[in-house]
Amino acid sequence: MYMENNNIPTNTGKFNLKKAVMAYVKRWKWFALSVLVCALLAFLKNRYTVPVYSATAKIMLLDNNSNPGNAVLKDLSFVTGQEDNKVEDEIQVIKSRNLIKNVVEKLNLNIQFFSLGKVNEYEMYSGRPFDVQFLVSDSVLARTSTMFYIKPISESHFEYKSHVDEDPKTYTFDETISTAMGGVVISKKGDHEVNTYQGRAFKIKVTPVKTVAKLLKEKLSIFPAAKGSKVIDLFLESEVENKSIDIINTLVNEYNLVTVEKNKLRAKATANFINDRVEAIASDLLDVEDSIVRYKSANKITDISSKSGMLSSSSLNSEQQLQDIRIQLNMLNYMKKTLETGAFDNLPANLGGSDPALVSLASRYNELIEQRRLVLKSAGENNSVVIQLEQTLKAIKSNLSVSIDNNINTLNIQLRGLQNQLSTINSKISSVPVQESKLISISRKQSIKESLYLYLLEKREEAEISQTTTMPSAKIVEPAYGLGTVQKRPMVIYAGALFIGLLIPFLIIYVVDLLDTKIHNKEDLQDVIKNIPVLGEIPNIKENQVLIKQNDRSLLSESFRIIRTNFDFIKKSKTLERYGNVVFVTSTIKGEGKSFVSLNAALTLSHSGHRVLVIGADLRNPQLAQQIKKSVDKKVDAKTIGLSEYLADSSVLLGETINSYNINGIKLDVLLSGRIPPNPAELLMSDRVKTLFDTVSEQYDYVIVDTAPSMLVTDTLIISEYAGYTMYLVRAGYTDKAVLNFTKEIYEQNKLQRMMLIVNDVKQSNFGYGAKYGYYASDENKGLFSRLKGTT
Known part of the structure; x- marks a missing residue:
């Protein structure tokens, strides 16, 4: 109902x-x-x-600082907290640009040799059949970026080209080839037979060293083996396994060479200071020995009395202590002078200072200077780590200056005390014969100078040995080895x-x-509008199947038969006194298929034996004539006398405006819209409209009226009182869901009589309930499998 x-x-x-x-x-x-x-x-x-291979190695960082005072400092929190930072700093040194650049230059990684296949190219790191010699300086080669191709064609000749697409030139091996970068000589290598590689293409690629170093730095992975561990893992992936192994091993060796050189510089600074002191004391010792010889020779002295020996012993001890203090003062003054220069230079080590705290600070100062120098290799002077180290160095330098001043003051006090003590002893010795006293004094100086000289000789030997036996900073735990291909x-x-x-x-x-906000099928429409009945769905069709034919079994014909059946069911449930056979076809907006549906619905009803009239009531944009032209041989003129002429001119009779057409074998009467008038709305308000509908509703079983869009113009609403039923079109993939609010509104306000919805242009895959009307479709619409099955 x-x-x-x-x-x-x-x-x-x-x-x-x-x-x-x-x-x-x-x-x-x-x-x-x-x-x-x-x-x-x-x-x-x-x-x-191309398969990728990986290689890895393990090294352990060594602590070369043998100062016993560091063992005490390591117990302090601020020192132990720097251990992880030290490992990270060393990692940054290993990955520094200069260090990796040295590796690239040593292994000639900027020159690559590729064997070209049909699809890929493979790098040949070892076992190259040719040697390539560049007749340019290393500095020029390091900045060069070029590429060229060679192909051996015989035992002595090969083809050369600098670009893939250019014509190759033929050269002999060991012949100089002129290129943009300079001369290049290609020669056969070792025992490789050229015949083995004859006809194969090779590519030689030269890349700037800086570029290769940058790429290698990005690929190289270095990280601690565990938190707080000094063992470091190095990991590298490349397309050649041996290449990765050589790079890691060379990188570790380069790092050790750099650290060894650093330790040598420190030992050299200490050795230079000791040498200066040895030369000065040796000169003093020679002077003392000469004075003894001259004094004894002049005064004929051969023995010293026991009293004189006792006094001399006391004086000797005092003099030795006095000399030690002076040496310490000299050492402190030297250190103070070094600190006052303002530069961060190493302080001498291993001098046996008497103040453990001062020695400890000096050792810590040297460590931070070396750490700063290492960080500067991979970072600038404005780096936060460098700035922090300089601040720490300045603080230690300040503490060292204070400690040195305090020690100098203390030693000066001790010096004055010893001088007073020595003056007392000397006054007692004055009672001894002057000659004996003088001899003892000279002998005492000789003994002091000699002991100090022997001590410095020992230290100098230690410093020389340390320069030749300097240990590297990294111990190789596991040399580089391949891990195979990366799976x-x-x-x-x-x-x-x-x-x-x-x-x-x-x-x-x-x-x-x-x-998507469009309507696509019946289900989408029913989700938006609930209480308006949906007559059916019209499938999307090809352009050459616009109108149905007689005895048509197509999907289009079946869909209109379903619409006819559903319309008859609704029509039987409601008996109307007037205009019960007048059906308006309208839509919300232009382009939803009103003329198409009007004609096919009329053809379907006419094919059922009913007398049907189609009226083109869209006076603004008539489309009926265009639809009919595609299916009839008779000339159809849109300017034929039609509805607009009938409404505008009372002398025009209704019979003059109705024409009969044979459309695809089906007879149909059509009242075209006629010429487009300047006032369509006013024409549709004329009294002749009622006369028209009264007449045709009596003469025909069905009157199908193709009207204008309801939302865009008011034409359809003006004549809606003459409609018994209204077929309201919605076009799949075209009508927006938001536009249907207008449909709801005119339904609620009863502006159109007994509205029924039709969904036009529905794709077969979107038909409601999954129907595809395949049962009545012709064989040509069946799938290949179905047609083959039907022939068996």
Whole structure:
């Protein structure tokens, strides 16, 4: 039973799982194509990806500081907290640009040799069949970026070209080739037979050293083996395993060479200071010995009395203490002078200072200077670590200056005391004969100078030995070795391709559906409008199947038969006194297929044996004539006398405006709209409209009226009182859901009589309830499998 005007409930918003799944299932071809493409790409990746090899090594950082005072300092929190930072600093030194640049230059990594295959190219690191010699300086070669290709064609000749697309030139081996960068000589290498490589293409690529070093730095991974550990792991991946091994081993060797040189500089500074002191004391010792010889020779002294010996012993001890203090003062003054220069220079070590705290501070000061020098190799002077180290150095320098001043004051006090004591002893010795006293004094000086001289000789020997036996800062725990190829796991790649292949169309469909606000089928329409009956769905058709034919079994014909059947059911449930056979066809906006539906509905009713008239009531944009032209041989002129002439001129008779056409074998009467008038709304308000509908409703079984869009113009609403029923069109993929608010509004306000909805241009995959009308379709519409099955 037809439902009268009621409140239209809005969409409840319930999730329809079946509908959501079917939105993806009906587009299974997208998923199949996407998976196929991704699987093909995965196959090509597995097939043509050049294998990558990895290599690793372990080294342990060594602590070369043997100062006993450091053991006490390490117990302090601020020192132990620097251990991790020290490891990180050494890692940065290993990865420093200069160090990696040295590796690149030593291994000639800026010159690469590739064997060209059909798809890929493979680097030849070892076992190269040719030697390439560049007749330019190393500095020029280090900045050069070039590439050229060679192909051996005989035992003595090869083809050369600098670009892939250019014509090659023929040269002999060991011949100088002129290039933009300079001369190049290519020669056969070792025992390699050229015949083995004849016909194969090779590429020689030269890259600037800085560029290679930068890329190598990015690939190199260095990290502690464990938190707080001094063992460091080095890891590198490349397309040549031996290349990675050589790079890691060379990098470790270069790091050790740098650290050894650093330790030598420190030992050299100490040795230079000791040498200066040894030379000065040796000169003093010679002077003392000469004075003894001259004094004894002049005064004929051969023995010393026991009293004189005792006094001399006391005086000797005092004099020795006095000399020690003076030496310490000299050492302190030297250190103070070094600190006052303002530069961060190493202080002399291993001098046996009497103040452990001062020695400890000096050792710590030297350590921080070396740490600052190492950090500067990989960072600028404005680096936060460098600034922090300089602040710490300045603080220690200040403490050292204070400690040195305090020690100098203390030693001066001791010096004055010893001088007073020595003066007393000397006054007692004065009673001894002057000659004996003088001899003892000279002998005493000799003994002091000699002991000090022997001590410094010992220290100098230690310093010389330390220069020749300096230990590196890194101990190789495990030399570099290969880990084999990095597993690419083909099945994982295929699984990823399957996942991506399914994900891409899923996301596309999801986003498209999420942004889609159009009506696509009957179900979408019923979700938006609940209480208006839907007569049916009209499928999307090809351009050459616009109008149905006689005895038509196409999907288009079947869809209009269903609409006719549903309309008859609604018509029988409601008996109207007047205009019960007048059906208006309208829509919300232009382009939803009103003329198309009007003609096909009329043809369907006429084919059933009814007398049907189609009226073109869209006076603003008439389309009936254009639709009829495609299916009849008779000339159809849109300017033929029609509805506009009938309404505007009372002398025009109704019979003059109605023409009969044989459309695809079906006879149909049509009243075209005529010429486009300047005042269509006023014409439709004339009294002749009522006369027209009264007459045709009596003469015909059905009157189908093709009207103007209801929302854009008022024409349809003006004549809506003459409609018994209204077929309201919605076009799939064209009508926006928001526009249907107007449909709800005119339904609620009863502006159009007994509205019925039709969904036009529905794709077969979107038909409501999954129907595809295949049962009545012709064989030509069946699938290949169905047609083959039917022939058996």
